[in-house]
Amino acid sequence: MALAIRAEGIYKSFRSGWWGQRRKEVLKGVDLQVEQGEIFGILGPNGAGKTTLLSILSTLLFPDRGKVEILGIDGLRDGHRIREKVNISSGNANFLWSLSVRENLHFYGMLYGLTGKAREEKVKALIEFFDLKGHEHVPFDRLSTGMKQRLSLAKSMLNDPQMLFLDEPTVGLDPEVSVRIREKIRSAQRENGMTILLTTHNMREAESLCDRIAFLKEGEIVALGSAGALKRMVRIGDVVRIEFNGPISCDQIIRAEGVINCSISGDLCEIIVDEGESRLASLIAIISQGGAQIKRVSLGQTDLEDVFIEFAKGTDSDMGLRI
Numbered sequence: 001m002a003l004a005i006r007a008e009g010i011y012k013s014f015r016s017g018w019w020g021q022r023r024k025e026v027l028k029g030v031d032l033q034v035e036q037g038e039i040f041g042i043l044g045p046n047g048a049g050k051t052t053l054l055s056i057l058s059t060l061l062f063p064d065r066g067k068v069e070i071l072g073i074d075g076l077r078d079g080h081r082i083r084e085k086v087n088i089s090s091g092n093a094n095f096l097w098s099l100s101v102r103e104n105l106h107f108y109g110m111l112y113g114l115t116g117k118a119r120e121e122k123v124k125a126l127i128e129f130f131d132l133k134g135h136e137h138v139p140f141d142r143l144s145t146g147m148k149q150r151l152s153l154a155k156s157m158l159n160d161p162q163m164l165f166l167d168e169p170t171v172g173l174d175p176e177v178s179v180r181i182r183e184k185i186r187s188a189q190r191e192n193g194m195t196i197l198l199t200t201h202n203m204r205e206a207e208s209l210c211d212r213i214a215f216l217k218e219g220e221i222v223a224l225g226s227a228g229a230l231k232r233m234v235r236i237g238d239v240v241r242i243e244f245n246g247p248i249s250c251d252q253i254i255r256a257e258g259v260i261n262c263s264i265s266g267d268l269c270e271i272i273v274d275e276g277e278s279r280l281a282s283l284i285a286i287i288s289q290g291g292a293q294i295k296r297v298s299l300g301q302t303d304l305e306d307v308f309i310e311f312a313k314g315t316d317s318d319m320g321l322r323i
């Protein structure tokens, strides 16, 4: 699979302190590879360096050190060639406040070199795709936060990018609007087959949208993998609770695929597994075959938030785990 992003040893520091005499190291040797067509998420606490990393990968900022290759193009030497093929959208985007949705899209379309009928058609299609119809003549400063975010996403598709960078695309939105925006992001990605790198604090967003996720902490990637793999990594999987009658052997259950832990207390067996839904059937089969009668089964699912809390706590120096 071809790589959309290849970043090696990215370091970035900013001046800090009253007179800018100190330097604060924000990225400390980030390595990252993202495959073409992937939706890749960057999670991390405030100030972890997510936006800084996204800005470097989208060629808006230069790193102090390191290599950046986007779509096979050198990010440090040929940034202008990359910028033709990528786009960026921020949840806190600012547009020309007195121009309407339509006028803003035409303005940016012009900057991307779109002219005449082609620009007209593109703007029309994006207004429709992002459900901006009915708001197309509203000036930017009178739009709701959700509409502003849709406008920002619409703008980011003007040049049919092969790679999209999204910085907190649903920040500040209510859950219902967030879900709709995520659907738009997913269907835009499917239709164009583009690669998406997004930052988010929203665990549901990361879990539902991203093929893989990297946890950035204090400028370093401390874990990387699919949502399921990250859950397995911190061994705080889903809990399957089974009330039973008859014989149950934890020794046998613990050997089943995906089982992290097993304990029995009275007639209740608690099994910790990596992914509850997919392991449930085989656990029930093992227990039934062992001769126990199952009275009741319940499933408590861990979400990525628990994993996030786990990683955001202290990090062992050997936690640079990758799956």
Ligand SMILES: Nc1ncnc2c1ncn2[C@@H]1O[C@H](COP(=O)(O)OP(=O)(O)OP(=O)(O)O)[C@@H](O)[C@H]1O
Residues within 6 Å of the ligand: 014, 015, 026, 044, 045, 046, 047, 048, 049, 050, 051, 052, 053
């Ligand atoms: N232009 C800048 N000049 C000085 N310091 C900066 C600059 N940009 C970012 N920083 C600092 O770098 C650190 C990382 O910032 P960054 O915005 O990348 O974090 P983040 O992970 O995106 O945080 P958030 O979740 O709050 O968006 C912060 O301490 C921030 O204050």
Ligand SMILES: [Mg+2]
Residues within 6 Å of the ligand: 050, 051, 052, 199
């Ligand atoms: Mg940020």
